[in-house]
Amino acid sequence: MKYQWILFDLDNTLTDFDVASHAAFEKLCEELLKVDYTPELYASYKVHNGSMWQAFERNEIDTKYLRWKRFDLFFKANDIEFDSHEANKFYLFEMTKAATLKVGSLDLLKKLHGDFKLAIITNGLQENQRTILDNLDLTKYFEAIIVSDEIGASKPSKEFFDITFDTIGQEAIKSSLVVGDNIGSDIEGAIGYGLDSCWFNEHGKVNNTDLKPTFTISRIEELLDCIYTN
Ligand SMILES: [Mg+2]
Numbered sequence: 001m002k003y004q005w006i007l008f009d010l011d012n013t014l015t016d017f018d019v020a021s022h023a024a025f026e027k028l029c030e031e032l033l034k035v036d037y038t039p040e041l042y043a044s045y046k047v048h049n050g051s052m053w054q055a056f057e058r059n060e061i062d063t064k065y066l067r068w069k070r071f072d073l074f075f076k077a078n079d080i081e082f083d084s085h086e087a088n089k090f091y092l093f094e095m096t097k098a099a100t101l102k103v104g105s106l107d108l109l110k111k112l113h114g115d116f117k118l119a120i121i122t123n124g125l126q127e128n129q130r131t132i133l134d135n136l137d138l139t140k141y142f143e144a145i146i147v148s149d150e151i152g153a154s155k156p157s158k159e160f161f162d163i164t165f166d167t168i169g170q171e172a173i174k175s176s177l178v179v180g181d182n183i184g185s186d187i188e189g190a191i192g193y194g195l196d197s198c199w200f201n202e203h204g205k206v207n208n209t210d211l212k213p214t215f216t217i218s219r220i221e222e223l224l225d226c227i228y229t230n
Helices: 017-033 039-057 063-077 084-098 105-112 126-135 158-168 170-175 183-192 220-228
Strands: 005-008 117-122 144-147 176-180 196-200 215-217
Touching: 017 039, 017 084, 039 063, 063 084, 084 126, 105 220, 117 126, 117 158, 126 144, 144 158, 158 170, 158 183, 170 176, 176 183, 176 220, 183 196, 196 220, 215 220
Parallel strands: 005 117, 005 176, 117 144, 176 196, 196 215
Antiparallel strands: none
C-alpha cells in the first residue's frame, strides 16, 4: 500500500467541533454570563473568535492573547460586562465536556489502527485538544499528537509540517496522507509540503481555490477505499 501514515485533523474531521462549540457557548451565556442565549450572540462570538484566529495565523498575536481577547471583543460589541479570562476558561472547559465524535470516526480508527500508523495534526489550544482526545478515549490510537499551540506553528505553514516529520520521522514524508475538512489549512498545508491529501467535504462545499486534493470524500468511512486501494 502507498500510505503508511495517516495524519488526521481533529476538529470537524474526527470530532464535531461545531456541536461542542455551540453547546459550550450556550452554557456560557446561561450559567456564567446570565444572559439569554440567542443565535445572534453566537454569531457575534464567532465573528470575533474568527478574526482573532486569523490574526494568529498572520503571526500578529499569540494564542495566550487570543484566548481572552476574543471574549473581550465579543463583550464590548454586545454591552456585556464580564471578565474575559474567566469566560474563556469556562468556555474551554465546557468544550472539552461537550466534545463528541463524528459518526463513523471511531469505527474508522479501529479499522485503521494496526494497519497504518496514525497521527493527529491539529490547529488548536493545548488544554482543549489533549483533554478531548483523552475524554473520548482516542489517545491510544495515535503514535503522535501534534498541537499547533504546543509547537508555536500551525497548518498550513511549512514549519508545522517540519515539526510533524521531526516527530514521526522523515521517512514518513514519502508515505503520508493528510485527512482534513479545511481546504485552507489541511489541504493547502499538505499540498504545499508535497503530501497527498484527502479533503473530508462533508457538507458539499464548493472548492473555490486552485488546490486539488488527491481525494475528496463526503463520508469519513470513504477514506477506507482511498487508502486500501492505493
Ligand atoms: Mg478541522
